[in-house]
Amino acid sequence: MRLLIGLLLSFVVAAGIGLGSTWYALTQNLSFGALELGPWKGYPRNGTVGIDPYARAVIARNGELPVGSGDGVAFTAAADDSGRALDGRCDVAVRGTTPPARYFTITLYTLSGQLVANSLDRHGFTSQELVRDASGEFEIMVSPRARPGNWLPTGGVDSYVLMLRFYDTSLGVATRAGREAPMPAIRLTRVCQ
């Protein structure tokens, strides 16, 4: 009888810990080998056969196809420079330069990877579309209300992520630090609505 209760206890603990930690790893997106450049996080290894099992599980569950390493690298930002989660009711400026790449695109998604409805039908910019200043820097205004210049509408959603994808770039698994890769800063410019 004691043996039976003991076994049962073991199994309950095993199921709880095992499945609980798997669920946690999947929903919290615990992947290893992130390349962190300011608020931007990239996983260049996810585009290779060296992808780690956690990233594979997350990708399979979400139904994504990662950007292949011979194609480019994707970076995601879910927070601004000071660590506040991006809120679609606030005005956020993405300003700066980018690492060398033949093209890049910046796109706004909901947390689950869907585009956000807006009157302009604009969901992002390509490097060719951006208006730049004399020094070659660009500024994208991510805002619920129309702004002059590079306006990326948020549609007023509670939370969103920005995805910056570099195509045909030397950035990749071998990139180590921010010095090699200047990324644009993300700053809250005005109070939220």
Added chain:
Amino acid sequence: MIRWLLWIAGGLVLGGIVHLTTIMALPRTASRDAYARLASLVPVNGFALLPAPTSESSILPFMDPAFAVAACRYDLAKGPVKLTVPVSPAYTSVTFYTRYDVAYYAINDRAAGRRSIELDLMTTKQREELPDDEEVTAADRLIVESPSLTGVIVARALAAEPSLLSAATGALRAAQCKQQ
């Protein structure tokens, strides 16, 4: 008391095994992974254009709206597959994924460097079976080895401005992925 702690410790170890097993097994058991999502739209050994993502629907999450995308599900069981993707004006890339969504090879138009990206996809065994002389004469032919019998090839063409989308889509419409 000690006995109960031992049972709990045993449970923890077993829990670790359960955790690792479920993480490792998940890619093979996920019923809504990218391959499954594409299965209804994309033929075997043939390209199909994927509908552009909108705020209402997108076949896969995090699709880049600046790109026209075509996909081909390949099956190498009956022989190698020959791939031809015309290069669009801005930027074109081809990425190969296994059946379980691992990107094992990607090439862009610069690396291919012609008017179209052309290559042969085959398994390691099929490559070994290639006659030697053929391999010599076809030295300029690019051969990609697939680690799995089935998988997906995704061709992406960038529309650097919205007005260039039709040119990008046009290039992909002529993409081919055929059994040899």
